[in-house]
Amino acid sequence: MTEETRYQLCEECGAPLDPKQRYCVHCAARRGNGANPASQYFAAMSKRARRPAAQPKSKAGSGSRAAAVAFFALLPVAVAIGVVVGRSGSDGTDDALLQALRRQDAAVAATGAATTGLPAASTAKSKAAKAGKDKVGGKVIAETKNGTVHQITGFEPSKQKVEEDTKIVESNVKQSGASYIEAQQNLPDVIVVGGDPDEAPALPAGSQP
Amino acid sequence: MRRRVFAGRREPTVSETAGESPGDRADLRAQRDRLLEKFTIMQTDLGGAFYEMAIRDHVRMDVLTGKAAELQRVDAELLAVERMLEMFE
Numbered sequence: 001m002t003e004e005t006r007y008q009l010c011e012e013c014g015a016p017l018d019p020k021q022r023y024c025v026h027c028a029a030r031r032g033n034g035a036n037p038a039s040q041y042f043a044a045m046s047k048r049a050r051r052p053a054a055q056p057k058s059k060a061g062s063g064s065r066a067a068a069v070a071f072f073a074l075l076p077v078a079v080a081i082g083v084v085v086g087r088s089g090s091d092g093t094d095d096a097l098l099q100a101l102r103r104q105d106a107a108v109a110a111t112g113a114a115t116t117g118l119p120a121a122s123t124a125k126s127k128a129a130k131a132g133k134d135k136v137g138g139k140v141i142a143e144t145k146n147g148t149v150h151q152i153t154g155f156e157p158s159k160q161k162v163e164e165d166t167k168i169v170e171s172n173v174k175q176s177g178a179s180y181i182e183a184q185q186n187l188p189d190v191i192v193v194g195g196d197p198d199e200a201p202a203l204p205a206g207s208q209p
Numbered sequence: 210m211r212r213r214v215f216a217g218r219r220e221p222t223v224s225e226t227a228g229e230s231p232g233d234r235a236d237l238r239a240q241r242d243r244l245l246e247k248f249t250i251m252q253t254d255l256g257g258a259f260y261e262m263a264i265r266d267h268v269r270m271d272v273l274t275g276k277a278a279e280l281q282r283v284d285a286e287l288l289a290v291e292r293m294l295e296m297f298e
Contacts, residue, residue, distance in 0.1 A: 022261055026272070
Protein backbone atom coordinates (compact mmCIF):
# COMPACT_ATOMS: atom_id res chain seq x y z
CA MET A 1 0.00 0.00 0.00
CA THR A 2 1.46 3.37 -1.04
CA GLU A 3 1.60 6.48 1.13
CA GLU A 4 -0.95 8.27 -1.09
CA THR A 5 -3.59 5.63 -0.49
CA ARG A 6 -3.00 5.57 3.26
CA TYR A 7 -3.12 9.38 3.54
CA GLN A 8 -5.53 11.69 1.81
CA LEU A 9 -4.09 14.83 0.28
CA CYS A 10 -5.03 18.41 1.03
CA GLU A 11 -7.17 19.95 -1.72
CA GLU A 12 -5.41 23.28 -1.35
CA CYS A 13 -1.72 22.48 -0.98
CA GLY A 14 -1.52 18.73 -1.58
CA ALA A 15 0.00 17.99 1.81
CA PRO A 16 -0.83 14.56 3.27
CA LEU A 17 -3.65 14.55 5.83
CA ASP A 18 -4.51 12.19 8.64
CA PRO A 19 -8.06 10.71 8.31
CA LYS A 20 -9.10 12.44 11.53
CA GLN A 21 -7.45 15.71 10.63
CA ARG A 22 -9.93 18.57 10.26
CA TYR A 23 -7.55 21.28 9.05
CA CYS A 24 -4.39 21.14 7.02
CA VAL A 25 -1.43 22.05 9.17
CA HIS A 26 0.47 23.41 6.17
CA CYS A 27 -2.06 25.85 4.71
CA ALA A 28 -4.75 25.88 7.45
CA ALA A 29 -7.41 24.88 4.90
CA ARG A 30 -10.54 23.22 6.20
CA ARG A 31 -11.24 19.69 5.00
CA GLY A 32 -14.58 19.14 3.35
CA ASN A 33 -15.23 15.68 4.77
CA GLY A 34 -17.95 16.75 7.20
CA ALA A 35 -16.07 15.56 10.27
CA ASN A 36 -15.74 19.06 11.64
CA PRO A 37 -18.09 19.49 14.66
CA ALA A 38 -18.12 23.25 14.18
CA SER A 39 -19.46 22.82 10.63
CA GLN A 40 -22.11 20.38 11.87
CA TYR A 41 -23.12 22.83 14.61
CA PHE A 42 -23.51 25.74 12.15
CA ALA A 43 -25.50 23.58 9.75
CA ALA A 44 -27.87 22.53 12.53
CA MET A 45 -28.25 26.12 13.71
CA SER A 46 -29.09 27.42 10.24
CA LYS A 47 -31.66 24.63 9.78
CA ARG A 48 -33.24 25.49 13.13
CA ALA A 49 -33.31 29.19 12.25
CA ARG A 50 -35.16 28.53 8.98
CA ARG A 51 -37.62 25.97 10.35
CA PRO A 52 -39.91 28.29 12.45
CA ALA A 53 -40.45 30.58 9.46
CA ALA A 54 -41.42 27.66 7.23
CA GLN A 55 -43.74 25.81 9.66
CA PRO A 56 -46.49 28.44 10.11
CA LYS A 57 -46.70 28.84 6.34
CA SER A 58 -47.38 25.16 5.86
CA LYS A 59 -49.98 25.20 8.63
CA ALA A 60 -51.70 28.24 7.15
CA GLY A 61 -51.63 26.64 3.72
CA SER A 62 -53.29 23.46 4.96
CA GLY A 63 -55.96 25.49 6.78
CA SER A 64 -56.83 27.56 3.75
CA ARG A 65 -56.88 24.42 1.61
CA ALA A 66 -59.31 22.77 4.02
CA ALA A 67 -61.51 25.85 3.96
CA ALA A 68 -61.53 25.84 0.17
CA VAL A 69 -62.43 22.14 0.08
CA ALA A 70 -65.22 22.70 2.60
CA PHE A 71 -66.54 25.65 0.59
CA PHE A 72 -66.72 23.71 -2.65
CA ALA A 73 -68.22 20.71 -0.88
CA LEU A 74 -71.00 22.79 0.74
CA LEU A 75 -71.70 24.93 -2.35
CA PRO A 76 -73.97 22.35 -4.11
CA VAL A 77 -75.84 21.74 -0.84
CA ALA A 78 -76.49 25.46 -0.43
CA VAL A 79 -77.64 25.76 -4.04
CA ALA A 80 -80.00 22.80 -3.59
CA ILE A 81 -81.49 24.31 -0.43
CA GLY A 82 -82.00 27.61 -2.25
CA VAL A 83 -83.78 25.92 -5.14
CA VAL A 84 -86.08 23.97 -2.79
CA VAL A 85 -86.96 27.07 -0.78
CA GLY A 86 -87.57 29.06 -3.95
CA ARG A 87 -89.93 26.42 -5.39
CA SER A 88 -91.85 25.99 -2.14
CA GLY A 89 -92.37 29.74 -1.81
CA SER A 90 -93.71 30.28 -5.34
CA ASP A 91 -96.95 28.23 -5.21
CA GLY A 92 -99.89 30.47 -4.24
CA THR A 93 -98.01 32.75 -1.88
CA ASP A 94 -97.04 35.13 -4.68
CA ASP A 95 -100.70 35.79 -5.52
CA ALA A 96 -101.52 36.39 -1.88
CA LEU A 97 -98.59 38.79 -1.62
CA LEU A 98 -99.68 40.68 -4.73
CA GLN A 99 -103.24 41.00 -3.45
CA ALA A 100 -101.96 42.27 -0.12
CA LEU A 101 -99.80 44.84 -1.88
CA ARG A 102 -102.73 46.00 -4.01
CA ARG A 103 -104.88 46.36 -0.90
CA GLN A 104 -102.12 48.36 0.77
CA ASP A 105 -101.84 50.69 -2.24
CA ALA A 106 -105.59 51.31 -2.25
CA ALA A 107 -105.56 52.04 1.47
CA VAL A 108 -102.72 54.53 1.08
CA ALA A 109 -104.52 56.28 -1.77
CA ALA A 110 -107.74 56.55 0.24
CA THR A 111 -105.87 57.90 3.26
CA GLY A 112 -104.12 60.50 1.13
CA ALA A 113 -107.37 61.70 -0.31
CA ALA A 114 -108.96 61.95 3.11
CA THR A 115 -106.14 63.90 4.73
CA THR A 116 -105.19 66.35 2.03
CA GLY A 117 -108.22 66.32 -0.18
CA LEU A 118 -105.93 67.05 -3.07
CA PRO A 119 -106.44 63.98 -5.30
CA ALA A 120 -110.23 64.15 -5.12
CA ALA A 121 -110.27 67.91 -5.45
CA SER A 122 -107.86 67.87 -8.32
CA THR A 123 -109.97 65.26 -10.07
CA ALA A 124 -113.07 67.38 -9.67
CA LYS A 125 -111.20 70.48 -10.68
CA SER A 126 -109.76 68.81 -13.73
CA LYS A 127 -113.25 67.84 -14.80
CA ALA A 128 -114.37 71.43 -14.29
CA ALA A 129 -111.30 72.69 -16.12
CA LYS A 130 -112.40 70.71 -19.10
CA ALA A 131 -115.67 72.59 -18.94
CA GLY A 132 -113.80 75.91 -18.73
CA LYS A 133 -115.16 77.10 -15.38
CA ASP A 134 -115.40 75.62 -11.86
CA LYS A 135 -116.80 76.37 -8.41
CA VAL A 136 -114.77 79.59 -8.11
CA GLY A 137 -116.36 80.77 -11.25
CA GLY A 138 -113.27 82.12 -12.99
CA LYS A 139 -111.70 80.87 -16.18
CA VAL A 140 -109.26 78.02 -15.56
CA ILE A 141 -105.81 78.80 -16.98
CA ALA A 142 -103.82 75.80 -15.84
CA GLU A 143 -103.87 72.73 -13.65
CA THR A 144 -100.79 72.36 -11.50
CA LYS A 145 -99.82 69.88 -8.82
CA ASN A 146 -100.59 72.56 -6.26
CA GLY A 147 -104.05 73.23 -7.57
CA THR A 148 -106.05 75.01 -10.27
CA VAL A 149 -105.01 78.46 -11.56
CA HIS A 150 -107.84 80.87 -12.40
CA GLN A 151 -107.73 84.00 -14.49
CA ILE A 152 -108.34 87.12 -12.40
CA THR A 153 -108.64 89.62 -15.25
CA GLY A 154 -112.29 90.17 -16.00
CA PHE A 155 -113.34 87.96 -13.13
CA GLU A 156 -116.60 88.97 -11.54
CA PRO A 157 -117.20 87.09 -8.30
CA SER A 158 -120.62 86.20 -7.11
CA LYS A 159 -121.98 87.63 -3.90
CA GLN A 160 -121.71 84.26 -2.19
CA LYS A 161 -118.02 84.00 -3.21
CA VAL A 162 -117.31 87.46 -1.78
CA GLU A 163 -118.95 86.61 1.54
CA GLU A 164 -117.14 83.28 1.83
CA ASP A 165 -113.72 84.75 1.03
CA THR A 166 -114.23 87.65 3.41
CA LYS A 167 -115.00 85.19 6.18
CA ILE A 168 -111.88 83.24 5.31
CA VAL A 169 -109.71 86.36 5.54
CA GLU A 170 -111.28 87.48 8.80
CA SER A 171 -110.86 84.04 10.38
CA ASN A 172 -107.31 83.71 9.02
CA VAL A 173 -106.17 86.89 10.74
CA LYS A 174 -107.26 85.51 14.10
CA GLN A 175 -105.36 82.25 13.67
CA SER A 176 -101.79 81.70 14.77
CA GLY A 177 -99.14 79.00 14.90
CA ALA A 178 -99.90 75.61 13.40
CA SER A 179 -103.54 76.36 12.75
CA TYR A 180 -102.54 79.47 10.75
CA ILE A 181 -100.20 77.40 8.63
CA GLU A 182 -102.84 74.76 8.03
CA ALA A 183 -105.40 77.40 7.08
CA GLN A 184 -102.93 78.96 4.66
CA GLN A 185 -102.39 75.64 2.97
CA ASN A 186 -106.11 75.13 2.23
CA LEU A 187 -106.82 78.55 0.78
CA PRO A 188 -108.31 78.84 -2.72
CA ASP A 189 -106.08 80.37 -5.38
CA VAL A 190 -108.41 83.35 -5.78
CA ILE A 191 -109.71 85.18 -2.70
CA VAL A 192 -112.13 88.01 -3.21
CA VAL A 193 -112.17 90.67 -0.49
CA GLY A 194 -115.26 92.81 -0.36
CA GLY A 195 -115.52 96.51 0.36
CA ASP A 196 -114.39 99.75 -1.24
CA PRO A 197 -110.64 99.96 -1.96
CA ASP A 198 -110.63 103.64 -1.01
CA GLU A 199 -111.86 102.82 2.48
CA ALA A 200 -109.13 100.25 3.05
CA PRO A 201 -106.50 101.07 5.70
CA ALA A 202 -103.13 102.33 4.50
CA LEU A 203 -100.43 99.75 3.91
CA PRO A 204 -97.75 99.55 6.56
CA ALA A 205 -94.66 101.58 5.70
CA GLY A 206 -91.70 99.25 5.69
CA SER A 207 -88.06 100.06 5.15
CA GLN A 208 -86.68 99.35 1.73
CA PRO A 209 -83.88 96.86 1.67
CA MET B 210 -0.77 28.25 -2.75
CA ARG B 211 -4.32 28.77 -3.88
CA ARG B 212 -6.42 31.19 -1.87
CA ARG B 213 -9.54 29.74 -0.43
CA VAL B 214 -12.72 31.72 -1.06
CA PHE B 215 -15.11 31.40 1.85
CA ALA B 216 -18.30 33.09 0.73
CA GLY B 217 -17.83 32.34 -2.94
CA ARG B 218 -18.41 35.91 -4.10
CA ARG B 219 -17.00 39.35 -3.55
CA GLU B 220 -18.78 41.50 -1.02
CA PRO B 221 -19.56 45.06 -2.15
CA THR B 222 -17.69 47.71 -0.22
CA VAL B 223 -19.47 50.05 2.16
CA SER B 224 -18.99 53.06 -0.13
CA GLU B 225 -20.95 51.30 -2.85
CA THR B 226 -24.13 51.31 -0.74
CA ALA B 227 -25.65 54.65 0.12
CA GLY B 228 -28.21 53.44 2.69
CA GLU B 229 -30.48 56.42 2.14
CA SER B 230 -33.57 54.67 0.87
CA PRO B 231 -35.37 51.72 2.52
CA GLY B 232 -34.12 49.51 -0.30
CA ASP B 233 -30.55 50.54 0.42
CA ARG B 234 -31.07 49.80 4.11
CA ALA B 235 -32.36 46.35 3.24
CA ASP B 236 -29.26 45.84 1.11
CA LEU B 237 -27.08 46.97 4.00
CA ARG B 238 -28.78 44.51 6.34
CA ALA B 239 -28.30 41.71 3.86
CA GLN B 240 -24.64 42.67 3.44
CA ARG B 241 -24.23 42.77 7.22
CA ASP B 242 -25.70 39.28 7.53
CA ARG B 243 -23.41 37.92 4.81
CA LEU B 244 -20.33 39.50 6.40
CA LEU B 245 -21.34 38.21 9.82
CA GLU B 246 -21.66 34.68 8.50
CA LYS B 247 -18.33 34.96 6.69
CA PHE B 248 -16.59 36.34 9.76
CA THR B 249 -17.97 33.58 11.98
CA ILE B 250 -16.81 30.85 9.60
CA MET B 251 -13.36 32.40 9.14
CA GLN B 252 -12.86 32.84 12.87
CA THR B 253 -13.92 29.27 13.53
CA ASP B 254 -11.52 28.11 10.80
CA LEU B 255 -8.67 30.12 12.27
CA GLY B 256 -9.24 28.63 15.71
CA GLY B 257 -9.66 25.14 14.26
CA ALA B 258 -6.48 25.44 12.20
CA PHE B 259 -4.48 26.61 15.18
CA TYR B 260 -5.86 23.77 17.30
CA GLU B 261 -5.00 21.24 14.60
CA MET B 262 -1.45 22.61 14.29
CA ALA B 263 -0.98 22.76 18.06
CA ILE B 264 -2.02 19.16 18.79
CA ARG B 265 0.24 17.93 15.97
CA ASP B 266 3.10 20.20 17.07
CA HIS B 267 3.19 21.81 13.67
CA VAL B 268 2.23 25.43 14.30
CA ARG B 269 2.90 27.69 11.32
CA MET B 270 2.61 31.26 12.48
CA ASP B 271 2.96 32.76 8.98
CA VAL B 272 -0.10 30.83 7.76
CA LEU B 273 -2.11 31.71 10.85
CA THR B 274 -1.10 35.36 10.60
CA GLY B 275 -2.24 35.44 6.99
CA LYS B 276 -5.56 33.94 7.99
CA ALA B 277 -5.84 36.47 10.82
CA ALA B 278 -5.18 39.31 8.34
CA GLU B 279 -8.04 38.08 6.10
CA LEU B 280 -10.24 37.86 9.15
CA GLN B 281 -9.32 41.40 10.16
CA ARG B 282 -10.27 42.76 6.74
CA VAL B 283 -13.69 41.13 6.96
CA ASP B 284 -14.07 42.37 10.54
CA ALA B 285 -13.37 45.94 9.47
CA GLU B 286 -15.88 45.71 6.65
CA LEU B 287 -18.51 44.30 9.01
CA LEU B 288 -17.89 47.10 11.49
CA ALA B 289 -18.33 49.73 8.76
CA VAL B 290 -21.62 48.23 7.61
CA GLU B 291 -22.92 48.07 11.18
CA ARG B 292 -22.01 51.73 11.71
CA MET B 293 -23.84 52.68 8.51
CA LEU B 294 -26.92 50.81 9.71
CA GLU B 295 -26.76 52.51 13.11
CA MET B 296 -26.66 55.88 11.35
CA PHE B 297 -29.77 55.21 9.29
CA GLU B 298 -31.83 53.31 11.87
